[in-house]
Amino acid sequence: MGPFSLVSHIFFQFSVCVVTGHEGWQGWRWSSGREGSEEAESQWPEEWAEPPQTQPAPAHSLALRRTEEEEEEELEETAQEKKLRLAKVYLEQLRQQEEEKAEAREFEEDQVAGRLKEDVLEQRGRLQKSVAKEIQAPDPADIRILRGHQLSITCLVVTPDDLAIFSAAKDCTIIKWSVESGRKLHVIPRAKKGTEGQPPGHSTHVLCMAISSDGKYLASGDRSKLILIWEAQSCQHLYTFTGHRDAVSGLAFRRGTHQLYSTSHDRSVKVWNVAENSYVETLFGHQDAVAALDALSRECCVTAGGRDGTVRVWKIPEESQLVFYGHQGSIDSIQLINEEHMVSGADDGSVALWGLSKKRPLALQREAHGLRGEPGLEQPFWVSSVAALLNTDLVATGSHNNSVRLWQCGEGFRQLDLLYDIPLVGFVNSLKFSSAGDFLVAGVGQEHRLGRWWRIKEARNSVCIIPLRRAPRPPAAGS
Template sequence: MSFFIRGSATKKKSVGKKDSSGKSKRDVSTAAINKLRKKKAKLTEEIVSDSSDDEIDTPTNKRKVVPSSSESESEEETAQEKRLRLTKQYLAQLADEEKDNEDARDIDKDAIAHRLKEDVLELSGKLQRKVCQEYDFEATPEMTVLRGHKLSITCLVVSPDNKYIFSASKECCIIKWNIETRQKEYIIPGGKKGTEDTHKGHTTHILALAISSDGQFLASGCRSKLIHIWNPSNGELLHTFRGHRDTVSGLTFRKGTHTLYSASHDRTAKVWNVDEMAYVETLFGHQDSITAIDSLSRERAITSGGRDNSIRVWKVIEESQLVYNTQGGSVDCVKLINEEHFISGSDDGSISLWSVLKKKPAAVVKNAHSPKYDHISSDVSQKMETVISHEENWISSVAALQSSDLVASAGSKDSKIRLWQCSEGFRSLIPLAGIEVAGFVNAMQFTSDGSLLVAGVGQEHRLGRWWKLKQAKNNIVIIGLKKKATIKSV
């Protein structure tokens, strides 16, 4: 654990000694300082103009002589003027964005006010955009399949600009896909086990991928306890982090920063500074292998602890943690919806909706992937149902469209992805649709605009080979979510 070293709270007071003239040394030094201040005041007179606001940080303008009652009042006035100027610039930027909107002829003041309100709610972690009402879930979604991996896909991540997909699989390779062209950009091949010192990539199953919010760094973790940092544009290996004592099971970048959080089967989570390529600290608390990790803007990370039946929110700065105990089976996946709400999935087939302010889930859907929640049927699903009807469908992955009411869950070998709506105030989960995807859905992610849901599918579960669906294919499935048609006013 990290620790802090602080200086002593008390300091010895110095006693002023008198010189030969009878004055204390403290009085002499004070008089000398006052003389120096008067000289500096004469030499550093400056002319205050209207155009000097942007030159405050220059060496010649570090201090201004402003005719005012006190220096503190002038500094306070300058800070207020700066805030006002930045606010005007932000409002002008919003107005320009509204001008670019093809559907609006004039600047919509209500839209600007709505944007400002959303920004405030997002910063506080309470934003819930109601997007489910915009989609047509009865329509059959458009699905595109990307083939390139030989073995089961284990993890994937979508770039912040929604242009690329990075996927990894059990053959230890990473592939970069172009979403628009549906073609490969490059492949980072995997190597044979035991060649970690000579091979630049991974040599064991890759179980975690993460990309920074500015798209500058890509992180990958594997069973060899290694975390590789890549350049996403060309696949160049930049650095390798070593420190975990077991499989790296999860990775996530804090939004807006290059702080990387990692989770491992060694029961710990670690914090890394990718700018400095340095280790920061280790977070202890889980009693079993950590199965997933996620984070947003705050200096916090959330982890699921598998069979210790707990979910933990780590307050990194405060060096504390919030513990949420679950009932049932192993907690295999967790995802933040916003800073105050998250969703989790367990191997008993249940999904839970949580608030960080309550120790118990706000809503629990048991057997979430049972046939009673079916909304779409197909020949593929009927064939799969005949094979696995006697087996439980544990939750293998969950996804959330950030700061909205739309979430998704995958039921491992039932070959379905289910979409759910979080009700007003995050009090319940409402089933919306079921999408047939043949195979184990080991990873999912929405694009930031909510137009696509990307799923990584394989014949086997990401963590083992105890079950295999021979009729499934190892591929990436891009699901286009259709929105309701809107009638434009003339």
């Protein structure tokens, strides 16, 4: 065996020992190639007479070998090969960056598409966001009670920015409250009859209020047939609208405008332009005193017809109306859920969900607040107020059975399921959700807002702020 062949053979066997972890080489005395191949072969360990059994190499040995091989490759590669390798690494980085950008664009496009879909549904009046199931059971200990009125609260509104609440009562006063601190920001006092030069205000029960969607104007109506317009920020009186021939029972601004709708016990609906301090027109159709009114963005409004047993949709440009039947008693409260659906409550104890394309209720919940009276003579608790979180499936109702109830509207508004009972003692005469849906405001009194049929002495005339907390959503798959 020549010197070159012997060196190659020794290197090969040494490599095998390193890979297999064989320790036999440690006791082997290396010999010089000058001593001859025979002497070298005589020093070859006997245990290497046969090829050793291949065993898995330890992980650190493989890692060491890979590192050495990579270093050798880097040393052996030419400048051209290095440029090629670096170019491949750079291209791989660019590919990964483009993939990440594509994923981000796809996510943004999905978000935009979802928002556009919501906008289209909202414009069509058919948007129904599912939020009711996310609402956690309100804790009675968290309810904040604001006291300042001497008599029963009759109505209230929440400013569009959710920072303030306006409440009005049978004591003829209007109070502006801070939502954060619960303090009074301003009080519009009762006006005395027949006194010249007095500050403007109401001299009879305030029955309804409305605030414009930009938060600029506040409108209030009373039993003395007057509608007073205020600057919402400063509570400064601006105008007084006259024209109704009986108590003003409902007010609503058209969203995005300063067009005001009003209704009255004189059975009429009137349209006003607040920005121009002008009267527009009057619509007739109800057969009895109208109890409530609401409106959204479309040039129309809805009314609860009280004892005439109808709900009506007024199309202002066409000067036409749609008539809906469903309740068996006086319909005392109504609110739009979206442009195509609404909820109403009556003194027969029922709550109804309506669609503008159907003359009958899509869903009707009878005895929504239970029964009262002696066995065999039970009567349902009147539904004195309703509220809906705009474009969602969440609805609230109030009565005098010592509770406010939260409901979930089913798919297509064809079902009404009870979620929670929130204890509140007294007549719940008004309910309003905040724009963000993080709290519900209730106006509570000892008496019903429209009369004195009963008196609940243990009740406190107050504004109650009910926090609405949502359960955390489970993390998305893969996040």
